[in-house]
Amino acid sequence: MRSVCMVLILLVNGAALACDGLVVEHAWLRQPPPGSDVAAAYFDARNDGAATLTITAVGSPDFKSAMLHATHVVDGRAVMRPQGDIELAPGAHFVAAPGGAHVMLFEPAKPPTVGDTLTLQLDCRAGEPLRVALPVLRDAPRATPP
Numbered sequence: 001m002r003s004v005c006m007v008l009i010l011l012v013n014g015a016a017l018a019c020d021g022l023v024v025e026h027a028w029l030r031q032p033p034p035g036s037d038v039a040a041a042y043f044d045a046r047n048d049g050a051a052t053l054t055i056t057a058v059g060s061p062d063f064k065s066a067m068l069h070a071t072h073v074v075d076g077r078a079v080m081r082p083q084g085d086i087e088l089a090p091g092a093h094f095v096a097a098p099g100g101a102h103v104m105l106f107e108p109a110k111p112p113t114v115g116d117t118l119t120l121q122l123d124c125r126a127g128e129p130l131r132v133a134l135p136v137l138r139d140a141p142r143a144t145p146p
């Protein structure tokens with residue numbers, strides 16, 4: 001279900017640092033269809049620290065549960081599977097984007113609506129969990145230069 005590309009350039013509040021060097025930018029959640037109990041969120045992560053870090057879980061206080069999914073193509077069909085831990089060497093990136101990895105969020109406290117800003121949390125093996133703003137958008141934000 002895709003609606004017209006309304007471009008909302010929401011500038012995402014600078015990068016936050018936690019999880020021993022984990023930086024998460026461009027996090028966003030796609031507004032789910034009315035009545036849907038499931039939503040998908042995306043983000044760019046990179047390790048700005050000096051040591052390898054591991055993302056072990058994702059979550060949001062705005063949903064009952066969440067998990068990280070990878071998308072695989074099986075017999076020409078896209079199939080979602082739980083994604084294991086994400087290990088990031090210093091300088092390494094991980095991108096969750098439509099058609100690929102994503103955060104699947106279940107049972108929102110209230111229907112996510114364009115204009116809302118929710119919270120995405122990433123847990124790491126070491127360090128405090130990282131919480132970033134998760135704006136609700138209708139469609140993927142415009143690509144931003146690195």
Ligand SMILES: [Cu+2]
Pocket residue numbers: 069080102103104
């Ligand atoms: Cu999924």
